[in-house]
Amino acid sequence: MKILDNVLGKATGLLTVFIVVIAAVLNYFDDPDPVKYTSMAEDMKTLEENFRQQNKSCFILGASGETGKMLLQELLGHNIFSKITLIGRRRLSFEDEAYEDLLQEVVDFEKLDDHAAAFQGHDVGYCCLGTTKAKAGTEGFIRVDHDYVLKSAELAKAGGCTQFHLESSRGADKDSNFLYLKVKGQVEAEIEALGFDRYSIYRPGVLLVDRQESRPAEWLARKFFGALSAVSSTSMSIPIQAVAKAMAANTLLQPEQKSEILENKDIASLGKSAGK
Numbered sequence: 001m002k003i004l005d006n007v008l009g010k011a012t013g014l015l016t017v018f019i020v021v022i023a024a025v026l027n028y029f030d031d032p033d034p035v036k037y038t039s040m041a042e043d044m045k046t047l048e049e050n051f052r053q054q055n056k057s058c059f060i061l062g063a064s065g066e067t068g069k070m071l072l073q074e075l076l077g078h079n080i081f082s083k084i085t086l087i088g089r090r091r092l093s094f095e096d097e098a099y100e101d102l103l104q105e106v107v108d109f110e111k112l113d114d115h116a117a118a119f120q121g122h123d124v125g126y127c128c129l130g131t132t133k134a135k136a137g138t139e140g141f142i143r144v145d146h147d148y149v150l151k152s153a154e155l156a157k158a159g160g161c162t163q164f165h166l167e168s169s170r171g172a173d174k175d176s177n178f179l180y181l182k183v184k185g186q187v188e189a190e191i192e193a194l195g196f197d198r199y200s201i202y203r204p205g206v207l208l209v210d211r212q213e214s215r216p217a218e219w220l221a222r223k224f225f226g227a228l229s230a231v232s233s234t235s236m237s238i239p240i241q242a243v244a245k246a247m248a249a250n251t252l253l254q255p256e257q258k259s260e261i262l263e264n265k266d267i268a269s270l271g272k273s274a275g276k
Contacts, residue, residue, distance in 0.1 A: 166201050
């Protein structure tokens with residue numbers, strides 16, 4: 001028993017040291033200080049009412065994914081749009097009455113030009129579309145995360161959309177040596193070149209959510225960063241609810257610049273400030 005106690009004690013000690021070291025390393029590579037968002041909880045109703053009176057409409061790409069689903073819930077809950085359209089490759093089924101007024105446009109992403117009408121007449125666009133190389137292969141990943149996203153943005157801009165919100169990834173960089181980050185960075189830059197009146201890029205870290213799909217590597221990463229966040233604030237991960245809240249709340253704000261990038265800490269700060 002003494003030997004077992006000694007082994008367990010040493011293992012616990014090593015694990016503690018490991019977590020502390022990892023936390024220190026992540027803190028070193030942390031994002032810059034986030035943008036200071038004043039609390040929006042008290043002003044939210046006023047912001048929502050002012051926005052609601054503008055009678056705007058929006059579309060969501062990727063509403064079947066985890067972020068898209070949560071974003072849809074946020075937008076419906078705050079009722080800031082007169083019309084919400086889901087654009088995807090299949091119709092989604094909803095049981096709650098809150099979803100009964102949704103419009104859905106089924107498109108073939110390989111032939112998006114044939115579905116230009118689906119992107120017309122929207123004021124605001126949200127893109128949560130994406131896959132992984134492990135799931136779709138290299139070509140499939142590039143096609144979805146770059147080609148589909150960029151073409152959708154082009155059609156939205158041509159259809160009158162003035163405000164575009166893109167869910168990207170922490171570390172996105174068009175000059176990166178890593179394919180995932182390179183593709184994310186490229187599509188960010190190419191959409192910016194389209195010249196939306198307002199363009200917001202969200203770069204969350206590891207999304208803390210239990211996906212319905214089975215992605216072992218992502219599941220392990222979420223568990224690790226979820227545990228790590230309990231002992232250290234890190235820019236490497238974020239609850240998916242915070243991302244959705246930030247995207248919805250940021251829609252109501254009037255930024256000084258046409259284009260903005262919200263890093264992981266900015267998203268967390270805005271999501272927290274927005275409240276419920």
